[in-house]
Structures are given as C-alpha cells and as structure tokens.
Amino acid sequence: DGGITQSPKYLFRKEGQNVTLSCEQNLNHDAMYWYRQDPGQGLRLIYYSQIVNDFQKGDIAEGYSVSREKKESFPLTVTSAQKNPTAFYLCASKEYGLTDTQYFGPGTRLTVL
Amino acid sequence: GENVEQHPSTLSVQEGDSAVIKCTYSDSASNYFPWYKQELGKGPQLIIDIRSNVGEKKDQRIAVTLNKTAKHFSLHITETQPEDSAVYFCAASPPSNTGKLIFGQGTTLQVKP
Numbered sequence: 001d002g003g004i005t006q007s008p009k010y011l012f013r014k015e016g017q018n019v020t021l022s023c024e025q026n027l028n029h030d031a032m033y034w035y036r037q038d039p040g041q042g043l044r045l046i047y048y049s050q051i052v053n054d055f056q057k058g059d060i061a062e063g064y065s066v067s068r069e070k071k072e073s074f075p076l077t078v079t080s081a082q083k084n085p086t087a088f089y090l091c092a093s094k095e096y097g098l099t100d101t102q103y104f105g106p107g108t109r110l111t112v113l
Numbered sequence: 114g115e116n117v118e119q120h121p122s123t124l125s126v127q128e129g130d131s132a133v134i135k136c137t138y139s140d141s142a143s144n145y146f147p148w149y150k151q152e153l154g155k156g157p158q159l160i161i162d163i164r165s166n167v168g169e170k171k172d173q174r175i176a177v178t179l180n181k182t183a184k185h186f187s188l189h190i191t192e193t194q195p196e197d198s199a200v201y202f203c204a205a206s207p208p209s210n211t212g213k214l215i216f217g218q219g220t221t222l223q224v225k226p
Contacts, residue, residue, distance in 0.1 A: 104158070
C-alpha cells in the first residue's frame with residue numbers, strides 16, 4: 001500500500017446521499033487516479049489528475065466528482081446521480097513523466113443501503 | 114479505445130506447479146504492461162512490469178513475456194506456493210502522458226497445498 005491512505009475502509013450510504021471518499025499520499029507524486037472495481041470486471045478509471053487544480057474524466061465519470069486542491073489529496077465524491085454506487089473504490093498515484101508505475105491504496109468498500 | 118482481454122478467469126494449480134496467465138491488448142501502440150496481485154480486501158500491488166522494447170523479464174519465480182506482433186503478454190509463476198493465491202490483473206498503457214492503464218478482468222489463482 002506504500003504511502004497512500006484511503007478512508008474510510010468501509011462506508012455505508014443511504015440512497016439519495018452524497019458521500020466523499022478520502023485519498024491521501026505522501027509520495028510526492030504528481031498524478032493521482034480513482035478506479036472502481038466490480039466483481040469480474042477489473043478496474044475501471046473514474047477520474048484522474050496530473051497536477052494540482054486540474055483533473056480529467058475517465059471512462060465512467062458519470063455520477064462522480066473530484067477535486068485536487070492539494071498535491072497530496074484527491075477526494076472522490078459519489079453523488080446521488082450514480083445509479084449503482086456499491087463497489088470497491090481504489091485510489092492510485094504515480095510520478096508524472098518519470099515512470100509508468102501506479103501505486104494503489106488499500107481501497108474503500110462502499111455499500112448503498 | 115484500448116481493450117485488454119485476460120484469460121483464464123480462474124486457475125487452480127497444485128503447490129509446486131507452474132501457473133500461466135495470458136492477456137491480449139488491442140492498441141498496438143501500447144508501450145507499458147504491468148501485472149498486479151490483489152489479495153482479498155486489499156489494493157493491488159505491482160509484482161512485475163515490462164516495456165514494449167523488451168521481450169521478457171524475470172524476477173525470481175515470476176516472469177513476463179511480451180509478443181508485440183501478436184499483441185499479447187503473459188505472466189508465468191513457477192514453483193507456486195499457497196501464498197501466491199490471489200487475484201492477478203494485467204494492464205496495458207496506451208501511448209500518452211496521462212499514465213492511464215487499461216486493466217484486464219482479472220484471474221483468480223488458487224494454489225492447493
């Protein structure tokens with residue numbers, strides 16, 4: 001898991017509520033990523049950010065939002081517009097331009113009740 | 114866009130046997146191919162990676178081979194041990210400066226003692 005922390009480990013949400021998942025890294029990495037993992041589907045990219053105050057949509061951004069106000073932090077908000085939010089969410093980071101290797105956090109399991 | 118197919122979805126071997134997992138990618142310009150191991154409830158951890166200018170890479174019991182002509186790459190684990198039991202993901206990185214990874218669907222490896 002390296003220097004990437006995600007909190008909380010488990011999160012329960014009622015339908016119609018927005019929730020924010022935390023991702024913090026102390027690796028001094030420029031780029032950060034959010035993935036969603038569902039059984040049998042691998043990891044799918046939600047959003048990514050290469051520098052502070054800038055981010056781009058991934059393949060499944062609908063119903064999610066992010067911010068990147070600090071280099072070490074990249075929180076993900078799962079909004080009520082996300083129709084099927086129950087999943088395992090993974091945050092990753094990497095050095096920009098120096099290496100392709102992404103390092104992952106331990107993940108947050110979100111369950112909608 | 115880039116697509117990565119991974120096979121098999123499940124693999125069961127006896128301790129000491131070898132295990133092989135195969136992935137095929139669609140974008141011939143992809144240039145980086147990592148393999149991740151994910152234990153239950155944890156984030157993926159990089160175990161080995163290979164770049165497009167290399168045909169094979171080995172690290173102790175683990176090796177990866179790349180066939181650019183056929184657009185496929187494989188993970189080889191020799192002398193398997195029960196602690197190798199996990200889900201393994203391959204990924205491919207299309208040529209860009211975003212660091213985006215496209216993941217395969219995952220292979221659940223079970224090593225029977």
